[in-house]
Amino acid sequence: MTFMERLLAWRNERGAFGFYAVLLATAVLVPLLNLAVPEGSPLHMSTYTVTLVGKYMSYAILAVAVDLIWGYCGILSLGHSAFFALGGYAMGMYLMRQIGTRGVYGNAELPDFMVFLNWSELPWYWQGFDMFWFAAIMVLLAPGLLAYVFGWLAFRSRVTGVYLSIITQALTYALLLAFFRNEMGFGGNNGLTDFKEILGFDLKAPGTRMALFLATALALGVAFAAGRMITGSRLGRVVQAVRDAESRTRFIGYRVESYKLWLFVFSAMLAGVAGALYVPQVGIINPGEFSPINSIEVVIWVAVGGRGTLYGAVLGAVVVNYAKTWFTTVLPDIWLYALGTLFVVVTLFLPQGLVGLISKLKLRRGAA
Amino acid sequence: MKGPDVETNMQLRRNQQRRYRGRFALLCRPLLLFMLWLGGAVAWAQAPAGNEFDTAVASLPTASYMDKEALAGQIARSGHPQAQALLQGWLDGKLYADASGHIWLEGEGGYVDPASGSAGKVEADDLEKIGTNNRLRKGLKGMLAQFALASPTASARIRAVREMRRELDESAVAALQARLQQETDAAVTNEIELALALAELQAGEPSQRLAAIASLDGDRSAEVYNSLSQMASGDEADADAQVRAAALAAVRSIESWRSFYQGVETLLFGLSLGSVLVLAAIGLAITFGVMGVINMAHGELIMLGAYTAYVMQLLLPNHIGLALLLSIPVAFIVSGLAGVAIERGIVRHLYGRPLETLLATFGLSLVLQQLVRSVFSPLNRSVQTPGFLSGSLQFNDLLSVTWIRLYIVLFMLIVFAALWLTLNKTSLGLKVRAVSQNRRMATAMGIATSRVDAMTFGLGSGIAGIAGVALSQLTNVGPNLGQAYIIDSFMVVVFGGVGNLWGTLIGGMALGVTNKLLEPWVGAVMAKILVLVFIILFIQRRKQGLFPQKGRAAEGH
Numbered sequence: 001m002t003f004m005e006r007l008l009a010w011r012n013e014r015g016a017f018g019f020y021a022v023l024l025a026t027a028v029l030v031p032l033l034n035l036a037v038p039e040g041s042p043l044h045m046s047t048y049t050v051t052l053v054g055k056y057m058s059y060a061i062l063a064v065a066v067d068l069i070w071g072y073c074g075i076l077s078l079g080h081s082a083f084f085a086l087g088g089y090a091m092g093m094y095l096m097r098q099i100g101t102r103g104v105y106g107n108a109e110l111p112d113f114m115v116f117l118n119w120s121e122l123p124w125y126w127q128g129f130d131m132f133w134f135a136a137i138m139v140l141l142a143p144g145l146l147a148y149v150f151g152w153l154a155f156r157s158r159v160t161g162v163y164l165s166i167i168t169q170a171l172t173y174a175l176l177l178a179f180f181r182n183e184m185g186f187g188g189n190n191g192l193t194d195f196k197e198i199l200g201f202d203l204k205a206p207g208t209r210m211a212l213f214l215a216t217a218l219a220l221g222v223a224f225a226a227g228r229m230i231t232g233s234r235l236g237r238v239v240q241a242v243r244d245a246e247s248r249t250r251f252i253g254y255r256v257e258s259y260k261l262w263l264f265v266f267s268a269m270l271a272g273v274a275g276a277l278y279v280p281q282v283g284i285i286n287p288g289e290f291s292p293i294n295s296i297e298v299v300i301w302v303a304v305g306g307r308g309t310l311y312g313a314v315l316g317a318v319v320v321n322y323a324k325t326w327f328t329t330v331l332p333d334i335w336l337y338a339l340g341t342l343f344v345v346v347t348l349f350l351p352q353g354l355v356g357l358i359s360k361l362k363l364r365r366g367a368a
Numbered sequence: 369m370k371g372p373d374v375e376t377n378m379q380l381r382r383n384q385q386r387r388y389r390g391r392f393a394l395l396c397r398p399l400l401l402f403m404l405w406l407g408g409a410v411a412w413a414q415a416p417a418g419n420e421f422d423t424a425v426a427s428l429p430t431a432s433y434m435d436k437e438a439l440a441g442q443i444a445r446s447g448h449p450q451a452q453a454l455l456q457g458w459l460d461g462k463l464y465a466d467a468s469g470h471i472w473l474e475g476e477g478g479y480v481d482p483a484s485g486s487a488g489k490v491e492a493d494d495l496e497k498i499g500t501n502n503r504l505r506k507g508l509k510g511m512l513a514q515f516a517l518a519s520p521t522a523s524a525r526i527r528a529v530r531e532m533r534r535e536l537d538e539s540a541v542a543a544l545q546a547r548l549q550q551e552t553d554a555a556v557t558n559e560i561e562l563a564l565a566l567a568e569l570q571a572g573e574p575s576q577r578l579a580a581i582a583s584l585d586g587d588r589s590a591e592v593y594n595s596l597s598q599m600a601s602g603d604e605a606d607a608d609a610q611v612r613a614a615a616l617a618a619v620r621s622i623e624s625w626r627s628f629y630q631g632v633e634t635l636l637f638g639l640s641l642g643s644v645l646v647l648a649a650i651g652l653a654i655t656f657g658v659m660g661v662i663n664m665a666h667g668e669l670i671m672l673g674a675y676t677a678y679v680m681q682l683l684l685p686n687h688i689g690l691a692l693l694l695s696i697p698v699a700f701i702v703s704g705l706a707g708v709a710i711e712r713g714i715v716r717h718l719y720g721r722p723l724e725t726l727l728a729t730f731g732l733s734l735v736l737q738q739l740v741r742s743v744f745s746p747l748n749r750s751v752q753t754p755g756f757l758s759g760s761l762q763f764n765d766l767l768s769v770t771w772i773r774l775y776i777v778l779f780m781l782i783v784f785a786a787l788w789l790t791l792n793k794t795s796l797g798l799k800v801r802a803v804s805q806n807r808r809m810a811t812a813m814g815i816a817t818s819r820v821d822a823m824t825f826g827l828g829s830g831i832a833g834i835a836g837v838a839l840s841q842l843t844n845v846g847p848n849l850g851q852a853y854i855i856d857s858f859m860v861v862v863f864g865g866v867g868n869l870w871g872t873l874i875g876g877m878a879l880g881v882t883n884k885l886l887e888p889w890v891g892a893v894m895a896k897i898l899v900l901v902f903i904i905l906f907i908q909r910r911k912q913g914l915f916p917q918k919g920r921a922a923e924g925h
Binding site for chain 2: 076150153154156157158159161162163165166167169170171173174177178180181292293296299300303333336337339340341342343344346347348351
């Protein structure tokens, strides 16, 4: 190992350690501040904030998914919001079925929007979503299958680079248009909302909120560990070789498309899980989640944090989304300027993102 | 001449009575007979004025709607010089009665007595409008059309005949026949004969009806279609089997023509949509196709062009058309300069890193959108359509196309030709091609490549601005205008084959037509989805698009 390699390896290790420490601290402190500290105290954390942090963490899972495929494999997918939304819709369908007779129309068999559209029976693809285990499988299966079919076609015919980015964008755009249609049976424009309970627990209760938060934290930890395991494995090294020199890797004898496909499907499933955790916390899923701009936003989280490092992706997701929350409440008109400028500045001046900036500063200080 | 006319009219009237249970026909029967006997085919406008006019006018205020229709007929036939003005005023809602039952017509300067035309002093508060209902308005229009038959201009007469064709009662037929005698204009004669044939469909003898059907052959207007299909089947089908069959055959023929013209219309719609796509994509064909730069802000450059058209119209509020024409070069300059700025500021630093270029220009597109929101408000702005672009071209009864659809195709072709000439016949074009094919060799030949890059990017961006001016005539001008076209534009360029202008043209047209052909089957949104899915699958099979680049230049992509 050269010095640089050793330095990078050490940095990665330290970054991962730091991530686990922060995640654990968050998972302990947030429930403590929310439940144990009395409400009047300045240290008390409101349930709203808990949900917000939970939302950031589900975004972080999505960022990990995108970083795996973009940062490590060099595939710039502009369609990951589609996988995120599909996972979200699978969870939303389960939550819809849990409403039962408590909907506006009180129909035990059909969700409100179907009654409104004068549908007489549940479409076949809604069957089974009243069972949590089935929905949980679909959360993985729906995005996974789409990614498999799409990736199988695209990687086998060696569609790469910007072409792949553009067709993934077209894919999510086509899905956006499709889910806007009332005839699709997914609630059209309004999407799925007005959820009541999950696994028998009231969704509005602080306890359920906390459980969802902890589940998301756990999922993020598992996703991160899985990502590290993959990138550290032999498979991960081949994937990185594909990123750096695809033709060369192929000539050596690796089936490049199989590696890509495997990673793409895994990444899509991870995005689906993120969507499934996101929906019960924010209480709505609508076709807007499919919009291409969302996918590109995820890419910018990863770019801001630092592509090619998983903790960088998590950092980017949290920082950018915190900035978004702050801007949209304090200076709503400025937000798009800020986001747009961030895109330009990061790509021009910070190719390694915040993580790269920090280590660059450290190196400089060490040299001085 | 007199005999057969009367006979035909009597038969006609019998049919009419059956159809309308017409009180109108019943009331005017004696009069009509009298007139026909008197002068055969003399138009009533020339009949001597009696005091029919005065009695009819006097009884207007108290009459029921049914009576009013009869009174209107009486006024029309009176031959009074003011009859037309009175009926027109009535139709326009300008006929009033005062408390004493006197009728007043609202004119330019005030209220006038309809019979004498002399002004009177009346208070508007005392007046009550002589009302109309739908049926009465229809009748009034028919009567006024008969007056218009005597109009000196041929086009007005044609309009009158068409108006009368909607409701062919015997008075209308009589008037038409009278006009036919003295008509000199061939087009008007044609129209009148058609109308008479339409009336003849109600004739008593099956042979006459058959002849009428035969003479209507070739006419595909809605009235003919409706009458014939009524005769062919349904409740009011003709009693005679032979006539029914003939009518059915005629209906079938019209229907097949209809579907043919519908196909033509779909094709034209598709071509105009394709032109829009090509216009939106053609600038991208330069920046992405020739230079290989992914410019996600391309849509916003289109948007800048559209807003330029809006601003130009604000600057020249009295010359809408001129402002639009001027905004074509201005938009080219505005968007072109913006493009040069983007290239110098951002893209230049990212050559060879397409994914980073994509992200940076996407960020820029967000900034530009928000800038437009801040400056022009987030609401859509409307760009006015000048007179020479509005209206439609009527090919025949079944096919009419709005001018704007034709102009957009024409405009696209002009822009395409100009761009093609620029790239192939100018020294800038030569340099652009040289740099895109082999940058280092071009440098060695003394071409200032970075200058050429800026110019090329500016050219593509300027074309996007021009496309924006065209789009401002078709859709709402708002901050999201660009977003709506960016994905489509990329699809067109990739589908047609990167780096190939002809590919963009043919690809865009093919996608536009396919989209419109699918629309009647599956709906607009689904058609769009299907086209997107088709392109995604197509790229899997042929990455290089319809017309791949050949040779060394292709390897760079």
